[in-house]
Amino acid sequence: MSFTPQEDESKDRLFVEALARGLRVLSAFRPGESALSNQVLAQRTGLPKSTVSRLTYTLTKLGYLSQDADSGYYRLGLAVLALGSAVLGSYDIRRVAAPLMRDFALKHTISVSLGMRDGSDIVYLETCRSQARVSVQLSVGSRVPLASTAIGRACYSSLSTTERELADTDMAARYGQDWPLVQAKLEQARQQVLQRGYSESFGEFERDVMAVGVALPSPAPGQGSLCLNASGPAFAFDADTMRQQIAPALMQLARQIVPGA
Template sequence: MSRGPGSKIDESDKTSTDSDRQFVTALARGLEILQCFDAEERMLGTTEIAQKTGLAQPTVWRLCYTLQKTGFLSPVPGKDKLQLGTAAIALGAAALAGQDALEVVRPMLQAIADRYQVAVALGRREGDSIVYLLRCQGNSPLLMNLRVGSRIPLFHSAIGWAYLANCRPEECEQLLADAAASGKLTDEAELKTMKQALARYPARGFVYHERPKYQINTVAAGIKLPDGERFVVSCGGPTSLLPTPLMFEEVGPLLSQLTRELQPVLLLGKDL
């Protein structure tokens, strides 16, 4: 599997990284620790970090100490936990400063969110997750508390399925095979539903994902740029606001049209 930005170094990567003399493993492990923090988990202890990364506790202690000394992590006052430090925040701010195109995209997403009183998000893949770059919400108290920076599982969500649907067939098969081998995709019923959604994507222009247990329906579509980079957009909310017929007849096609409108905006935004 090709390693996307922000992905964890696992056993399947060891052969390539061990033979790559330019690859600095210690640096990669430090970055992996920083990527454990997100909008939902802003404070973590070293034991939690070790569990998330699979690194040995002494290694985590040394790396966290170094990250604290360089300002990328800082202790949480009164708690035995760490949080992102000023250096990490400054780096994130510098990255966002180059994302002017997102401000052009925002009102386009917000218009759909307001129209249906649901949530619309734009994301990009990092490892086995889709990370929200933008999230717009309509006036509904029933929506999940997700935000920019939230990580959505690649293999268990509409927005993740949309990403897979926009991969080359051989790339998609490799991602699915790696996920199955690592235990991230073991539910045969879910796998069958996902493959059906991927197969129907070319004709529909979107994937549909329903979660009856939570009464939530979602559609999502992908945006491919000429350099191979891919973005994904999703629209989801309570089934009371987004019943299945509405998703297929109106919201899905609307989202597919939105991706066609966003493609040139995001392409030009790479040069802003």
Template sequence: MNEGVVDGGLFVQSFAKGLDVLLAFDAGRTSMNLPELASAAGISKSAAQRFAFTLEALGYVTKDAESKRYSLTPRVLELGYRYLQVDRTLERANPYLLELNRQCGETVNISEPDGVDMIFVGRFPGRQTMPVYMPVGRRLPMFCTAAGRAYLAALPTDAAREILQRSDRRRYSPTTVTEIPELLELLAQSRERGYSLANGEYYQGDLGIGVPIFDRMGRPIASINVSGSSTRWTLDRLQEEIAPMLMETMRLICTTPPSPKDAEPFRVGLHPQTVPGRRNAARRKT
């Protein structure tokens, strides 16, 4: 939450609580009854009942008739899908990411910053299967991932240090770097060579190399990275073989819009009649 705007008179507390109800569901709470939902969302049971009823009426949650437990419906995915439809960075990058994926044969990701994390907004899987599930929407910490370090390295040092200080710098694997001075040194190295590295620090055995994506003003707005298994790659090979391709892909995304022909396969939107509000408008026209 952006704490800087919460105190303003325009903030709608009830809407925020409704979102808290949706976000209360996770891998450990796939279904909840009203008391559990109220506790998870930090609201009263009566408020949970009102929000659950409203969300059920809108089709975002469903209630089991026997257990009286609520769970999310696939309609929730539409909220995230709308972002992917309007994300201009993703639209611009997709054709180049696909080509990079074809060239290197490994998984290519694009992620964008949110707080102290990076969130996958696009993914092109490699030819070899990975033993860990990393779907679009997955949130990963900046401090120990190639994509996150690429983004941090593109920030002013003070801004990067502030994010590192707020991060939960836990040790995910034996190679995870957690101390701020050492992390700042890694970021300095990334700035010097133009790309970042991660040696299985979030998931053991997963090697990563990443570069930042900049907007027209030269500000970092995203990162792209290539992931490869340590059974097939070393960090030296990634730098020798993948880094040049990754750097060229970054250059193209930042400087050269894709041709309409290359971009067209990625412009997949909703049919107008499936968008709420447009269906009635179409009927009125007829």
């Protein structure tokens, strides 16, 4: 879940500020965290602690949060899970992709994931981990940055000029003074995709992870850009292996999932 309020939203008479604040609270939770206090939620959202307290109370009453009886901290509730399941269920491509991805992961002893762009991030819709003893530990719902991952770079490279300009604006705000360097890396990745059909990220997102990525056509009008990656530990996959074996296989997987990809 991604929420990035804009300065001019307060001038939009259709914009419901109370709803937006509640969504900011839900967006503050990150994968792998057990529970958060009102103080931490206030820090992450930039909202006053008194406002956060009212929001967490309301969200708990509605089932979107649950409160630990001992610590008083909050975790995401089952109502959020129901929403997430509804979202994932709306993407029919997952049902097509999942068995093909499992076969790919088993055959190549590498993890493979399907993701969709959400602002300047990629959200994983499906993932199949390698059966190897050590594999990349990301799961459905995990978020990774567009700029430094193979899956993100593949997705970025597939955007239209207008979409890319909007993504650039988001990332310029996110990376600040580092944006020119980040932008140069993204353009380099885009040229690679145009020439070779895939992107790569070797130790840039996680030092010991090697990954390649490819883009998929949108499965339906109005749905965002989809992309695939294959990622594995650097001790098992070097750059040559990723480029010569895994990348061509991943492009073939993309064509199996969406003919003509």
